[in-house]
Amino acid sequence: xxMPYDLGDWLPEDxxxxxxxxxxxxxxxxxxxxxxxxxxxxxxDPRMLLSLLFYGYSTGIFSSRKIERSTYDSVAFRFxxxxxxxxxxxxxxxxxxxLPEIKTWFKEILLIGKELGIVKLGNIYIDGTxxxxxxxxxxxxxxxxxxxxxxxxxxxxxxLLSFAIDKDESEKDLELNIPEEIKxxxxxxxxxxxAKKAIEQRASERYRKExxxxxxxxxxRKExxxKTGKKPRGKKPQPPFDKPNDKDQYNFTDPESRIMKxxxxxxxxxxxxAAVNDDMVIVGAYSNPHANDKKEFIPAIESIPxxxxxxxxxAVADTGYFSENNITDCEQKNINPIISTAxxxxxxxxxxxxxxxxxxxxxxxxxxxxxxxxxxxEGKGVYKKRKQTVEPVFGIIKEILGFRxxxxxxKEETDAEWSLVCAAYNLKRxxxxxxx
Numbered sequence: 085x086x087m088p089y090d091l092g093d094w095l096p097e098d099x100x101x102x103x104x105x106x107x108x109x110x111x112x113x114x115x116x117x118x119x120x121x122x123x124x125x126x127x128x129d130p131r132m133l134l135s136l137l138f139y140g141y142s143t144g145i146f147s148s149r150k151i152e153r154s155t156y157d158s159v160a161f162r163f164x165x166x167x168x169x170x171x172x173x174x175x176x177x178x179x180x181x182x183l184p185e186i187k188t189w190f191k192e193i194l195l196i197g198k199e200l201g202i203v204k205l206g207n208i209y210i211d212g213t214x215x216x217x218x219x220x221x222x223x224x225x226x227x228x229x230x231x232x233x234x235x236x237x238x239x240x241x242x243x244l245l246s247f248a249i250d251k252d253e254s255e256k257d258l259e260l261n262i263p264e265e266i267k268x269x270x271x272x273x274x275x276x277x278x279a280k281k282a283i284e285q286r287a288s289e290r291y292r293k294e295x296x297x298x299x300x301x302x303x304x305r306k307e308x309x310x311k312t313g314k315k316p317r318g319k320k321p322q323p324p325f326d327k328p329n330d331k332d333q334y335n336f337t338d339p340e341s342r343i344m345k346x347x348x349x350x351x352x353x354x355x356x357x358a359a360v361n362d363d364m365v366i367v368g369a370y371s372n373p374h375a376n377d378k379k380e381f382i383p384a385i386e387s388i389p390x391x392x393x394x395x396x397x398x399a400v401a402d403t404g405y406f407s408e409n410n411i412t413d414c415e416q417k418n419i420n421p422i423i424s425t426a427x428x429x430x431x432x433x434x435x436x437x438x439x440x441x442x443x444x445x446x447x448x449x450x451x452x453x454x455x456x457x458x459x460x461x462e463g464k465g466v467y468k469k470r471k472q473t474v475e476p477v478f479g480i481i482k483e484i485l486g487f488r489x490x491x492x493x494x495k496e497e498t499d500a501e502w503s504l505v506c507a508a509y510n511l512k513r514x515x516x517x518x519x520x
Contacts, residue, residue, distance in 0.1 A: 091163045101139055101160040103515045108135045111192050116182065128170050133178045134189070135164045141508035144486040148172040148179070180492070183500040190507040191389045194367060197510065198392055202517050205394040207466060208367065209360045209474040210384045210401040212377050213482070214353040216489040217341035217498070221352040224343060227283045228330035230276055237273040241266055279334040287328035294324035338493040344375045354490065356502045359384045360474040363517065366510055367392060371502035373495060377404040381423070382413050398422050400470050408450045422467050425454050481509055 095101060108131050116130050139160065140151045149172040154161040156169060197203035225233075248262045301321045308316050333343045335352055344353040357380050359368035368387035374380065385399055396419045403424040414421035457463045481487050487505050490498045 091159065091167060094159050095163050099160065100142065100512065100515050101135075101163050103518070104138050104142070104511055105135050105164060107193060107196060107511060107514075108138065110196055111189055116185065119181075128168065128174060128178075130178065130182070132165060132168070133170065133175060134182075136161065136170070136175065137179060137504065138508050138511055139164055141487070141505055142485070142512040144484070146487065146491055148176040151175050179504075180497075183492075183497060186500040186503045186507070190369065190503045190510075191391075193507050193510055193514075194365075194389055195391055197365065197514055200514070200518070202363070202514055203361070203365055203367065203392060204363075205361060205367065205388070205392055205396050207362055207398045207400060207469065208385070208388065208396055209470045210357070210381060210399060210405065211360075211470070211474040211478065212355050212357045212380060212404075213478045214344045214346045214351070214375075215356045215371070215487070215498075215502070217335075217338050217352045217354055218490050218493050219335050219337035219341055219352045221335075221343060221350065223337045224333045224335040224352060225276075225279060226330060227280070227328045227332040227334075230280050230283070230334070234273065234276050234280065237269050237276065241269050241273070244269070275336065279336065279339075282339060283328050283332050283334050287326075287332065291324050291326045298322075298324055340373055340495040341493075341498075342373045342375055354495075354498045354502075355380070356505075357384050357387070358474060358477060358506060359388055360477050362469065362473065363513075364473050364477055365513055366477060366506045369503055369506040371499045377401075378407050378410070381405040381407075381410040381421075385414070385417065385419065398466050400467055402470065406451075406454070411450050411454065421454075422457065422463055423454060424458065424467065425451050477509070481505060485509065 111131075111134075113131060120127055120130075136151055136155070140146065140154070145151055145154060151161070152170065152172040152175060155165045156162075194203055244262055244266050248266075298321055305316045305320070335341050335343075338352070341352050341354060343350050344355065346353065353375075354371045355374055355377070356371040357369065357377075358366050361367050367389075368384055370383070370387050372380075381399070381401055385396065388396070396417075398420045399414055400422045401424070403426055406423045406425055410423065411421050458467055485505075485508075490501055492498055492501050
C-alpha cells in the first residue's frame with residue numbers, strides 16, 4: 085500500500101456493522117460517561133465497546149476473547165473498533181460493569197425502531213425458551229442427598245477426632261494427616277449446610293405462595309357451593325407441603341439456576357421469556373429461574389415499554405400459559421387473551437379448519453370460553469400466527485446466532501444478558517427490515 089488505507093472503504097455501505105454503529109450513536113450515554121473518573125490511562129469509548137458487543141452477539145460471537153481476536157481478524161470488527169484492539173478483560177469488565185444499563189438500551193433501541201416506523205404493537209405472541217446456565221447439572225445436589233451427605237460428614241469428623249485422641253502421633257508416623265482431613269470435611273460440611281439452608285428457604289417461600297393460592301381456591305369453592313347449592317365440579321385442591329421435596333436441587337456453581345426439562349432432557353437452565361409482534365421484533369424480554377411458564381404471561385406483557393406506538397389488541401400464548409388468573413388479569417388491561425387450553429396435535433390443521441363454531445353449547449367456565457374463542461375464525465387466524473412469529477425468533481437466536489448458553493451467572497446477570505441477546509437480535513432484524 086502506497087497510501088494510508090481507510091477501513092471505511094473496505095466495508096460495504098449496506099453492512100450490519102455500520103447500521104449498529106449508527107444506532108448506538110443515538111443511544112443516551114451521558115450517565116455512562118459520568119462514571120469514568122478521567123484518571124489513569126485513556127479509556128476506550130463506551131460506545132465502541134457496546135457496538136462490539138452488539139455486533140458480536142448479533143453474529144454469534146459471545147466470548148470476550150473471541151471478540152478481541154475478531155478485532156484483528158475481521159474487517160467489520162476492525163471498523164467498529166476504529167482499528168483499536170481492546171483486550172478481553174476490558175470487554176468483559178465493560179459488560180459486567182454496565183449490566184444494569186442493558187435493559188435501558190434495549191428499550192431505547194425499540195423506541196428508535198418506533199421512530200423509524202419499524203416497531204409497532206397490535207398482536208403480541210408470548211413464549212419462553214430454556215437456555216443453559218453457565219453451570220453443569222452435575223454440580224447440582226438434591227435435598228435428599230444433601231441430608232445424607234451432611235450426616236456422613238458429621239460421622240467422619242467424629243471418627244477422625246476420636247482417632248486423633250486415641251493415637252499418639254508423636255510415636256507413630258501416620259500416613260493420614262488428621263488435621264487436614266478434619267479441616268477439609270468441615271469446609272465441605274459448611275457448604276453442604278449452606279445449600280441445605282437455601283433449599284429450605286426456597287421451600288418456605290414456595291409454601292407461602294402456594295398456601296395463598298390454596299386458600300383462595302378453597303374460598304371460591306365454598307362461595308360457589310353456597311351460591312348454587314351444589315358441590316363444585318373437579319377435584320378438591322390439595323393443601324401444599326410445607327417442607328422441601330427430596331428432589332429439590334441446589335447448584336454449587338450457579339445457585340440461582342434451576343434444573344429444567346428441555347428437548348434434550350433435564351439440564352441446568354434459566355427460562356428466557358419474549359413477547360414478539362407480527363413483524364418478529366422482540367418488544368419485551370426478560371429471564372428468570374422459573375421452570376413453569378404459567379406465571380410469566382402477565383410479566384411478559386408488562387415487560388413491553390409503554391412508550392411504544394399503538395395498543396396491544398391480542399396477547400397470544402400456548403397452553404403452558406393458560407390459567408384463569410391470566411385470562412382475568414389480561415382482560416383487566418383491556419387486552420384480549422388468546423391462550424391455548426390444550427396441547428395441539430400434530431397434523432391437525434384440516435380438522436381444526438373444518439371445525440365449525442355453530443351449534444355450540446353455551447360456555448360457562450373460562451376453559452370452555454377460551455376453547456370456543458380458539459375455534460372461532462378470528463381466534464384461529466390470530467393463534468396460528470404464533471408458530472410463525474415467536475417460535476422462529478427462538479430458532480434464530482439458538483440456531484443461527486448460536487446462543488444456547490449464558491456467559492454470566494446469577495439471576496440478575498443472566499436477565500441482563502438475555503436483554504443483550506434480544507437487543508442484538510432486534511438490531512439485526514431492523515437492519516433486514518430496512519434493506520428489504
